Amino acid sequence: MRSLDPILRRLRGLASLSDAEVEFVRGLGDRRERRGQGEQLVAEGAAARPRFVVSGWACRQRLMPDGRRQIFSLLLPGDSFGFGTRPALCSVTALTALDTMDAGALQEAARRGAAPGLARALAAAETLDDALLLDHAVRLGRMTAFERVAHFLLELQQRLEIVGLGDRQRFPLPLTQEILADALGLSVVHVNRTLQQLRRAALLELRSGVAILLEPDAMARVCDYRATTTLEPNKAA
Amino acid sequence: MRSLDPILRRLRGLASLSDAEVEFVRGLGDRRERRGQGEQLVAEGAAARPRFVVSGWACRQRLMPDGRRQIFSLLLPGDSFGFGTRPALCSVTALTALDTMDAGALQEAARRGAAPGLARALAAAETLDDALLLDHAVRLGRMTAFERVAHFLLELQQRLEIVGLGDRQRFPLPLTQEILADALGLSVVHVNRTLQQLRRAALLELRSGVAILLEPDAMARVCDYRATTTLEPNKAA
DNA sequence: CGCTTCTTTGACGAGCCTCAAACTGAGTGG
DNA sequence: CCACTCAGTTTGAGGCTCGTCAAAGAAGCG
Numbered sequence A, B: 001m002r003s004l005d006p007i008l009r010r011l012r013g014l015a016s017l018s019d020a021e022v023e024f025v026r027g028l029g030d031r032r033e034r035r036g037q038g039e040q041l042v043a044e045g046a047a048a049r050p051r052f053v054v055s056g057w058a059c060r061q062r063l064m065p066d067g068r069r070q071i072f073s074l075l076l077p078g079d080s081f082g083f084g085t086r087p088a089l090c091s092v093t094a095l096t097a098l099d100t101m102d103a104g105a106l107q108e109a110a111r112r113g114a115a116p117g118l119a120r121a122l123a124a125a126e127t128l129d130d131a132l133l134l135d136h137a138v139r140l141g142r143m144t145a146f147e148r149v150a151h152f153l154l155e156l157q158q159r160l161e162i163v164g165l166g167d168r169q170r171f172p173l174p175l176t177q178e179i180l181a182d183a184l185g186l187s188v189v190h191v192n193r194t195l196q197q198l199r200r201a202a203l204l205e206l207r208s209g210v211a212i213l214l215e216p217d218a219m220a221r222v223c224d225y226r227a228t229t230t231l232e233p234n235k236a237a
Numbered sequence C: 001c002g003c004t005t006c007t008t009t010g011a012c013g014a015g016c017c018t019c020a021a022a023c024t025g026a027g028t029g030g
Numbered sequence D: 001c002c003a004c005t006c007a008g009t010t011t012g013a014g015g016c017t018c019g020t021c022a023a024a025g026a027a028g029c030g
Helices: A002-014 A019-027 A104-111 A116-142 A145-162 A177-184 A188-200 A216-222 B002-014 B019-027 B104-111 B116-142 B145-162 B177-184 B188-200 B216-222
Strands: A032-035 A040-042 A051-055 A058-063 A069-075 A091-094 A098-102 A170-172 A204-207 A210-213 B032-035 B040-042 B051-055 B058-063 B069-075 B091-094 B098-102 B170-172 B204-207 B210-213
Touching: A002 A019, A002 A051, A002 A098, A002 A116, A002 A145, A019 A104, A019 A116, A058 A177, A069 A116, A069 A177, A069 B116, A104 A116, A116 A145, A116 A177, A116 B069, A116 B116, A145 A170, A145 A177, A145 A188, A145 A210, A145 A216, A177 A188, A188 A204, B002 B019, B002 B051, B002 B098, B002 B116, B002 B145, B019 B104, B019 B116, B058 B177, B069 B116, B069 B177, B104 B116, B116 B145, B116 B177, B145 B170, B145 B177, B145 B188, B145 B210, B145 B216, B177 B188, B188 B204
Parallel strands: none
Antiparallel strands: A032 A098, A040 A091, A051 A098, A058 A069, A058 A091, A170 A210, A204 A210, B032 B098, B040 B091, B051 B098, B058 B069, B058 B091, B170 B210, B204 B210
């Protein structure tokens, strides 16, 4: 089941999994759900069931009554959401067409101790999410528009490379500038101008949904990007 | 032990506690630690031991190499930090002189099922922290300076009232404008001018470390403030 | 008191936003 | 196959918000 690769790559990057655990995840393949762009997967305050993103992009977000939106994080293929038993603190919305997979059985297995590796991977995933949210708060509160965009693109590059959807320089970016604006706390117009600035600086190329970081290291320097990782890197391949 | 009131008030606001559990918390009173203003309580990446703030204010924050600072949340009397077993994602620093109390025994009791009420309260506290962090991200990303300050003051009013350190209008505010600036993603000068704007609008009074919200409801309207609470309010007094 | 920290004020400029309109490209239907 | 539409991107003009720099008050504190 090739389509589960991002999920497995992500989990194995977060903790070592036994062969049985890998098979267990592969066996989850049923219980898919397909959602269209713009559909809400989880409402704020609702009890969510645990799921993985199989393909497509989603986000956690909140809307203000006057229409302003803040995106807290992007959910990429391989990412999980709805774990933990509490009601959702923000809504989850599909940014593109989306395939998700139910992970209730996985959560249950981890909970009762049947899959220690998976349990560790899920805990690490949660920690990583929290760390990325702090990174995001720093972007929003203390970085310039130029730094925010660069920093955000570097984060996406890293996360997508981990799940096998991009390399060190190139990755899919199926987002409108409006979505970037709502994630980065900027206006659409200013996102547009900032992207042009990155292009003029020969740091970035954008072509039909693909981003190319021409000089990732230089880009990381201008925004003080440092990869956010968990502390237990996977020792196994 | 009157000094433990904020802690007990907060926990009982998050979940119903048995009498035994209340006594258990009271019995924790030893193992205090006193820290001076500016001291770091937890370093980023360090393993933290669980503690309560008994008195004084602290914050979670990150520093950028060039000196920029982002404050993620304030820790008020009654607040806990260092729970959970993972290394700290950001540092914790005393904003005033500070008294903390070790809560290792409490965490242990909750973990092994000996104190279900306390366990629920701790889980609710964590959820609330997460929710407040999302509120904060919305402030940083999508609110004007005026809205940010108003919204932040309303949050503080609510949290302090819960722990018995203020009423509907009045509460202690032992923060410099620089700290407010680093929390709200603004410059000190602009925080100053925004506070004056709130005073001119007859919404706020500040006198020697005490804030007075002259019209909390009007203030809540201008920044669309809605109290962030957990879903299990305490039924008992 | 004299020092330091914090607050306040002014002047100025840059960053970012808003409004508005033109442009592009990918459907879509005639 | 060609308008036509619609979402998204780009550009321009103008202005407000907010930041920076600098210095003057005010307020704690030893």
